[in-house]
Amino acid sequence: MKKLIEGSMAVAESVKRCRPNVVAAYPITPQTHIVENLAQMVADGELKAEFVNTESEFGAASVVLGASAAGARAYSTTTSQGLLLMAEVLYNIAGMRLPVVITCANRAISAPINIWNDHSDAMVIRDSGIIMLFAEDAQELFDMHPQAFKIAENPDIMLPFMVNMDGFILTHAFESVELSDQKLFDEFLPKFNPALKLDPANPITMGTLAEPKWYMETRYKLHETQQEALPLIQKTAEEFKAKFGRWYGGLIDTYRLDDAEIGFVAMGSLIGTLKEVVDDLRAKGEKVGVLKIRSYRPFPKKEILDVCKGLKQLVVFDKSFSYGWGSILQNEMRNCFYGSKHNPMISGFVVGLGGRDIPPSSIIKAYQQTKGKEILDEFVDVNWELVGVRR
Numbered sequence: 001m002k003k004l005i006e007g008s009m010a011v012a013e014s015v016k017r018c019r020p021n022v023v024a025a026y027p028i029t030p031q032t033h034i035v036e037n038l039a040q041m042v043a044d045g046e047l048k049a050e051f052v053n054t055e056s057e058f059g060a061a062s063v064v065l066g067a068s069a070a071g072a073r074a075y076s077t078t079t080s081q082g083l084l085l086m087a088e089v090l091y092n093i094a095g096m097r098l099p100v101v102i103t104c105a106n107r108a109i110s111a112p113i114n115i116w117n118d119h120s121d122a123m124v125i126r127d128s129g130i131i132m133l134f135a136e137d138a139q140e141l142f143d144m145h146p147q148a149f150k151i152a153e154n155p156d157i158m159l160p161f162m163v164n165m166d167g168f169i170l171t172h173a174f175e176s177v178e179l180s181d182q183k184l185f186d187e188f189l190p191k192f193n194p195a196l197k198l199d200p201a202n203p204i205t206m207g208t209l210a211e212p213k214w215y216m217e218t219r220y221k222l223h224e225t226q227q228e229a230l231p232l233i234q235k236t237a238e239e240f241k242a243k244f245g246r247w248y249g250g251l252i253d254t255y256r257l258d259d260a261e262i263g264f265v266a267m268g269s270l271i272g273t274l275k276e277v278v279d280d281l282r283a284k285g286e287k288v289g290v291l292k293i294r295s296y297r298p299f300p301k302k303e304i305l306d307v308c309k310g311l312k313q314l315v316v317f318d319k320s321f322s323y324g325w326g327s328i329l330q331n332e333m334r335n336c337f338y339g340s341k342h343n344p345m346i347s348g349f350v351v352g353l354g355g356r357d358i359p360p361s362s363i364i365k366a367y368q369q370t371k372g373k374e375i376l377d378e379f380v381d382v383n384w385e386l387v388g389v390r391r
Contacts, residue, residue, distance in 0.1 A: 001179050007138040007170040008033035010177045014145040016047045017185040021072035024052040024063035028082040029115050030167040031105040057082035061089035068098040071197035080107035083121045093160045094129030096207045099152035100160045107167040108354045116355020117167040119320040129222040132297040134164040134267040138175040140248045141165050146189045147236050153192050157229050166269040188243050226298040251300035257289030265291045265316040277363045301336045313345040315370050319352045326377045347375040
């Protein structure tokens with residue numbers, strides 16, 4: 001059934017069909033509508049789950065940690081300062097190998113206070129061990145959540161999973177979404193049946209002290225499992241396509257990149273704008289295309305190298321920045337090509353911080369600026385003014 005629906009409602013409808021046993025969250029803009037809808041579904045009997053409205057995001061993360069450790073399918077959602085407040089517990093969830101699924105409505109971080117979209121919040125926990133995917137639109141959000149639970153709960157993975165959606169741009173915008181029925185979800189996503197869980201009848205200990213001679217092995221295992229998740233993310237996307245008939249790429253996706261000379265690179269909702277720009281430039285004879293990074297952690301280096309072999313240049317548009325170092329996604333892309341036989345020029349632009357508009361005209365101006373040269377870490381306004389010289 002197709003329905004014109006808000007992005008947050010699409011997430012709630014998808015999570016409901018995934019049949020979580022426990023939902024715990026604290027409402028925070030622009031995530032609020034997700035938990036409002038889930039709370040209503042539980043109250044109306046549409047979702048048979050324990051809904052816990054906690055006193056803080058730290059509490060919400062703690063509740064889903066405990067629920068998952070006890071063998072429940074657990075879900076939470078947050079954004080911005082809330083994600084930062086969860087951070088201590090999220091590292092524990094990853095280290096304890098608990099397959100909690102969290103939706104992050106990406107939003108800028110204070111101070112100054114800003115409630116609009118960028119990817120700064122997600123970048124704070126990129127090294128926690130959590131699997132992180134970024135959605136392009138509401139339909140992909142609806143379809144990404146059953147994939148998230150299936151990947152996270154795989155016995156060989158057992159890691160938390162964060163679905164990222166651009167705040168307001170996706171959370172509050174209405175789109176036409178195919179709301180697949182419960183039967184398909186049940187056929188695609190098996191019941192959660194962990195091999196280990198907290199049970200008084202069979203006592204075990206989780207999250208114990210690790211002495212120096214063991215701690216390093218646990219960190220290495222997190223990295224190793226992230227690498228093992230790469231083919232599983234791809235396989236799960238293919239299984240989803242076979243069952244539901246919809247495809248967004250597994251680890252990455254491309255648009256008109258096969259014969260391109262220059263590729264635009266981004267994550268999240270900006271991909272839609274880049275596709276429009278590519279169509280306009282193609283009509284003028286320009287050989288451009290789009291590389292969509294869908295899986296940010298684990299980062300799909302091999303797949304990126306494979307699709308970029310014929311490109312002369314990459315132009316990266318990043319909604320986050322590592323202060324004192326540089327554009328985060330641009331530097332991730334640069335690392336992919338270190339030591340590679342093929343080394344395209346890589347330019348990077350920091351755009352959209354704090355929700356600043358990114359119109360097609362800005363993308364086109366960036367493209368024009370990069371012809372034949374590399375531009376690094378440039379903060380640009382919608383009118384192509386350098387942010388650094390604004391007074």
